[in-house]
Structure formats: structure tokens, C-alpha cells
Amino acid sequence: MLRIIVACLLLIGTAPALAAEGPLSPQAQALIAPVGAALDTERARQAALPPPADDAEKLLRMGQMDQVGRRVLTGIDLTVLPAAEIAQARKAMWAPIEAADAANLKALLAMVPPEGWFLKSRYGEKPAGAAFHIIQHSDAAQWKRLVPVLEPLVVTGEVDGQLFGLMYDRLAISEDRPQRYGSQMRCDKGNWAPYPLEDAAKVEEWRKAMGFMQTFAEYLEHWKTYPPCT
Numbered sequence: 001m002l003r004i005i006v007a008c009l010l011l012i013g014t015a016p017a018l019a020a021e022g023p024l025s026p027q028a029q030a031l032i033a034p035v036g037a038a039l040d041t042e043r044a045r046q047a048a049l050p051p052p053a054d055d056a057e058k059l060l061r062m063g064q065m066d067q068v069g070r071r072v073l074t075g076i077d078l079t080v081l082p083a084a085e086i087a088q089a090r091k092a093m094w095a096p097i098e099a100a101d102a103a104n105l106k107a108l109l110a111m112v113p114p115e116g117w118f119l120k121s122r123y124g125e126k127p128a129g130a131a132f133h134i135i136q137h138s139d140a141a142q143w144k145r146l147v148p149v150l151e152p153l154v155v156t157g158e159v160d161g162q163l164f165g166l167m168y169d170r171l172a173i174s175e176d177r178p179q180r181y182g183s184q185m186r187c188d189k190g191n192w193a194p195y196p197l198e199d200a201a202k203v204e205e206w207r208k209a210m211g212f213m214q215t216f217a218e219y220l221e222h223w224k225t226y227p228p229c230t
Contacts, residue, residue: 024092028081032093034072039096042068055111056127059118062104063130066137069097077227079190086230104134105142116149119158132163140174143167154210161210172198181207182216187229194220 024032042064052058073093078086108131112118118131135142147168153159169179178198185192194216197203203216214222 024089025081025085028085028089028092031076031078031081032089035069035076035093036096038072039065039069039100055118056123058107058111059123059127059130062107063126063133065100066104066130066133069100073097074226079228079230090230101134101137105138108134117146117153117159119153120160121158125160128158129160129163132160132167136163136167136170140171143171143174147171162212165207165210165212169195181210181212182219183212185223190228190230192223192226192229 046061046064049061052061076093078089078093081089113122118128120128123131135146147164150159150164150167154161154164165181166183169181169183172179173184173195178196179194180198180203182194182197182203184195186195187193207214207216212219
């Protein structure tokens with residue numbers, strides 16, 4: 001579970017557009033190819049399956065598409081490329097993930113039930129979690145719309161507190177506010193570092209209240225195991 005959650009956090013934004021782009025070098029193409037290949041493999045696997053029996057099963061399949069490229073991406077070290085090519089390679093690496101995200105979001109929004117969210121008690125924990133990841137990987141407009149819907153559902157146990165904390169932090173950062181739970185990381189001179197905190201003295205208390213699996217200190221240590229950032 002932790003690896004999936006960390007993967008969904010990696011980079012709030014995507015690579016910036018470049019003024020001029022040529023073809024990627026063979027080295028860069030080979031480095032990022034596993035991302036698109038993983039998505040293609042999962043897409044083909046699902047195409048060979050019978051139609052989903054219900055929305056819960058459909059959400060699970062969508063969740064696989066959401067995660068499979070990100071699992072591969074977290075292990076790719078773009079710093080081995082020439083500095084001038086890194087941004088372009090990052091953009092190309094994210095492109096198939098963003099396409100899958102867009103398809104997932106369109107399908108998900110068409111499925112939202114009348115109560116406003118996919119409750120764990122109705123859809124199951126894993127399908128509801130898949131829906132959350134898809135929204136998590138959408139945009140600030142979706143987060144802003146759903147944070148007030150989801151927050152009371154944390155109290156009733158219908159929404160996972162840790163997942164809610166991730167979305168809360170993403171929304172805060174998108175609005176140029178400090179994050180509360182310390183879940184979002186950025187690149188700082190080649191190293192992963194947290195975005196500014198709302199209150200460093202309370203971050204551990206807030207994480208515990210939301211059921212985060214690691215303390216903030218443990219979380220920072222975990223990020224040291226990832227490849228250097230650019």
C-alpha cells in the first residue's frame with residue numbers, strides 16, 4: 001500500500017513545455033520506454049477480460065491503469081541523461097500516464113453515484129481507493145470540489161484518512177498554501193524535500209489522527225531511497 005501511495009505523490013505537476021523539441025536520443029527513449037510498455041501491457045490484459053461485472057470491478061481495473069505506469073516511473077533515474085535532455089524526457093515519460101489519467105477521469109466522473117462519492121461500505125475498500133487515486137491525479141478544480149465532500153466521510157470511516165490527507169495537501173499547495181500533513185515532496189537541488197508545512201510542531205499529531213502509516217520523519221527517510229530528482 002505504501003509504495004502505491006508514494007507513487008501517486010510523485011510530482012504534482014508534469015514537465016514544463018519546451019520552446020523547441022527534437023526527437024529524443026536512443027538512450028532517453030530506452031530509459032523511459034518501460035512506462036508506456038507497462039501501460040500497454042495492462043491495457044491489453046484488461047481488453048482480454050470479460051466486461052466488468054459491476055462498477056466496483058470497473059473501478060479496480062481503472063485503478064490498475066492509474067498505478068501501473070507510476071510504479072515503473074518511480075524507479076527511472078533521468079539524471080543519467082545529458083542535462084539538456086532531461087526536461088524533454090520527463091515530459092515524454094509522463095505523456096502516456098497523463099493520457100491514461102484523462103481517460104480514467106472521464107469514465108470516473110460519469111460513474112459518480114448520487115451520494116457524491118464511492119463509499120467503502122458500498123463499493124469496497126480497494127475500489128473506493130482506486131477512485132480516490134484517479135481524482136488525486138486529476139487537477140485542483142476536482143480537489144477543491146471534493147475536499148468538502150470527502151472530509152466528513154473520513155469521520156464515518158467511508159474515506160481513508162491518509163488518502164484524504166494527500167488530497168488536502170495537494171489542494172493547499174495548488175492554492176499556494178502550506179501543506180498540513182507533509183505528504184507532498186518537491187525537488188530541491190537534486191534532493192527530494194517536503195513543501196512548506198502549515199505547522200511543523202503539529203505535523204506528526206495531524207498525520208497520526210489521519211492514520212498515516214509512517215511518521216513524518218520516517219516518511220522523509222523513505223524518500224531518500226528514490227533516484228535523484230531534477
